[in-house]
Amino acid sequence: MFEKEKLAKVKESLNAYEAKVAETIQKRPERKEVFESGSGSVVNRLYTPLDIEDFDYERDLGMPGSFPYTRGVQPTMYRGRFWTMRMYAGFATAEESNKRYKYLIEQGSMGLSVAFDLPTQIGYDSDHPLSEGEVGKVGVAIDSLADMEILFDGIPLDKVSTSMTINAPASVLLAMYIAVAEKQGVTPDKLRGTIQNDILKEYIARGTYIFPTEASMRLITNIFEYCSKNVPLWNTISISGYHIREAGSTAAQEVGFTLADGIAYVEAAIKAGLDVDTFAPRLSFFFNAHNDILEEVAKYRAARRLWARIMKERFGAKKPKSMALKFHTQTGGSTLTAQQPENNIVRVAIQTLAAVLGGTQSLHTNSKDEALALPTEDSVRVALRTQQIVAYESGVADTVDPLAGSYYIEAKTKEIEEEAMKYIKKIDEMGGAPKAIDNGYIQQEIMDAAYNYQKDIETGKRIIVGMNKFQIEEEAPKGLLKVDPSVGELQKKKIQELKAKRDNELVKERLEALRGACQTDENLMPYILDAVRAYATLGEICGVMREVFGEYQQSVQL
Amino acid sequence: MDRPIRVLVAKPGLDGHDRGAKVIARALRDAGMEVIYTGLRQTPEQIVNAAIQEDVDCIAMSILSGAHNTLLPNVVELLKAENVDDILVIGGGVIPDDDIPFLKEKGIEAVFTPGTPTSVTIDYIKNNIKRK
Numbered sequence: 001m002f003e004k005e006k007l008a009k010v011k012e013s014l015n016a017y018e019a020k021v022a023e024t025i026q027k028r029p030e031r032k033e034v035f036e037s038g039s040g041s042v043v044n045r046l047y048t049p050l051d052i053e054d055f056d057y058e059r060d061l062g063m064p065g066s067f068p069y070t071r072g073v074q075p076t077m078y079r080g081r082f083w084t085m086r087m088y089a090g091f092a093t094a095e096e097s098n099k100r101y102k103y104l105i106e107q108g109s110m111g112l113s114v115a116f117d118l119p120t121q122i123g124y125d126s127d128h129p130l131s132e133g134e135v136g137k138v139g140v141a142i143d144s145l146a147d148m149e150i151l152f153d154g155i156p157l158d159k160v161s162t163s164m165t166i167n168a169p170a171s172v173l174l175a176m177y178i179a180v181a182e183k184q185g186v187t188p189d190k191l192r193g194t195i196q197n198d199i200l201k202e203y204i205a206r207g208t209y210i211f212p213t214e215a216s217m218r219l220i221t222n223i224f225e226y227c228s229k230n231v232p233l234w235n236t237i238s239i240s241g242y243h244i245r246e247a248g249s250t251a252a253q254e255v256g257f258t259l260a261d262g263i264a265y266v267e268a269a270i271k272a273g274l275d276v277d278t279f280a281p282r283l284s285f286f287f288n289a290h291n292d293i294l295e296e297v298a299k300y301r302a303a304r305r306l307w308a309r310i311m312k313e314r315f316g317a318k319k320p321k322s323m324a325l326k327f328h329t330q331t332g333g334s335t336l337t338a339q340q341p342e343n344n345i346v347r348v349a350i351q352t353l354a355a356v357l358g359g360t361q362s363l364h365t366n367s368k369d370e371a372l373a374l375p376t377e378d379s380v381r382v383a384l385r386t387q388q389i390v391a392y393e394s395g396v397a398d399t400v401d402p403l404a405g406s407y408y409i410e411a412k413t414k415e416i417e418e419e420a421m422k423y424i425k426k427i428d429e430m431g432g433a434p435k436a437i438d439n440g441y442i443q444q445e446i447m448d449a450a451y452n453y454q455k456d457i458e459t460g461k462r463i464i465v466g467m468n469k470f471q472i473e474e475e476a477p478k479g480l481l482k483v484d485p486s487v488g489e490l491q492k493k494k495i496q497e498l499k500a501k502r503d504n505e506l507v508k509e510r511l512e513a514l515r516g517a518c519q520t521d522e523n524l525m526p527y528i529l530d531a532v533r534a535y536a537t538l539g540e541i542c543g544v545m546r547e548v549f550g551e552y553q554q555s556v557q558l
Numbered sequence: 559m560d561r562p563i564r565v566l567v568a569k570p571g572l573d574g575h576d577r578g579a580k581v582i583a584r585a586l587r588d589a590g591m592e593v594i595y596t597g598l599r600q601t602p603e604q605i606v607n608a609a610i611q612e613d614v615d616c617i618a619m620s621i622l623s624g625a626h627n628t629l630l631p632n633v634v635e636l637l638k639a640e641n642v643d644d645i646l647v648i649g650g651g652v653i654p655d656d657d658i659p660f661l662k663e664k665g666i667e668a669v670f671t672p673g674t675p676t677s678v679t680i681d682y683i684k685n686n687i688k689r690k
Contacts, residue, residue, distance in 0.1 A: 207574015
């Protein structure tokens, strides 16, 4: 890209510049001895062509919409269509959440994103003893198809795309979604959306696992296979770095560990006999957006380039769509402060810019009150408006990959790609992501990074405005969303009524059929779908699988 | 003091976000305390049993799921039922200020919300353990 003589000239002027800087610093020192990025890597004073000496446009960037996709997965990106503005929502009962979805659609939300409560995420019905106090708290409680029918009542499933944050019991919730669509007269081939379905990051960072690794991987490949034949527009997994970053990882770890998980899913699917180009186009990713805009932009670009190379070179994918990394972004929940919550609106705006400048396909912006509680209708609207202002007013969506060619961005993109690749190699040497999780390596790396981050805050090395600098005396915030504690009782009653009303013989029969299938190599999706249609509960279906597969035991190292 | 302060760091309920619990566990350990971390998804019964078996001075529970008003008081009640009155019980996590008076009334002696420096928690434990 750069001619040798020209680089030599740059080197000369850089030396002159540094000499001058040395004098300046003597008189007026810089603010810090070492400057660090949002995730702690060293930032140089200045970036020049010398930092990207071997940069090759065709090899490293190419055109948007083509290999290696550094500049984006679509040729025209947001000039054609904005990213999907998708606000994650769900709380209390299906009725309450249905109201919130309709409100968000009215306000211009383009897709739904369903948050489930913890019992649902872990495959327990609302009347299970472990569900005590948790029902409807961090998301909506879904016990059976009956709840799902209420959740999507009046929302045409052939018109919206729905993302469901569900992992261990993803097969069951997807089956419920398909069954609701059937009742609306919508065939599965019209359904658009995503299930998170990424169990490896649950073991690493989020904790809502149920089954041991092997059974979990089987369920995931069963979904890939079933959907490639029956629900072709559905994104069958969202391989998630979001939670890895929330758990405290650096930006490069977020890319490295997420893509290592991605590699594990691809390998499992190939091992199960699937052709890479049949399922790879339906893989999608999910990343975090933190405050260091420039590092984050480089992170998304590095992830795209690295994945494209992995799919092409390692797995021999042929279809361009198998190589193009599509991703959803959520602004970083852990970056929000309980102190001066209004400041969070600004943080979310910065993070929105990072995601958009990095070429995301879909974005969820957090609300200012999320360090305190679930968002209210007002705060969620401001969060959505933030995206709309960036989309319609800021101009950053009008040209593709506007930061390309910046010496810093390109150097940083390369740095993150290389660092992530180092992690991937290390994990390969351990035998792949599931093994590196079982031996605690990934969790340990993240925990170290999280602890360093905390220490930096406490020593004041890292400034968090309003929290460790520029504090004020504050009154407790008012008007937070409270989930009615009677939700648990309400859901219990609904389950009792359901069990009195449904054909319990049929339920038993279908659960037994599922149990039988679990003991073979058959695809479990049709059996789960049949059980769901008979109104078997989530807890009953997961219970059968728990009995056959057992449960994952976490190993904890501090 | 003849032995280091022993703390049980626990994650009650189904919430899997353990960054805070792990960070505080390490900080307490770096401050010279002996730390036992229970791992995820502990019932109040399991937490109390572990605390008694491990003979801890303090139970520190981290919770972000909104189930704190149910689960934290349960732990205190179970300790009372076992006639244990020398364990300091504290909590932390995403807990709205509005709920703190209720929790204190129920015997959770201190609640540390997001943004609390680990040194504050460390000092609190040092100054408030009830060892006889």
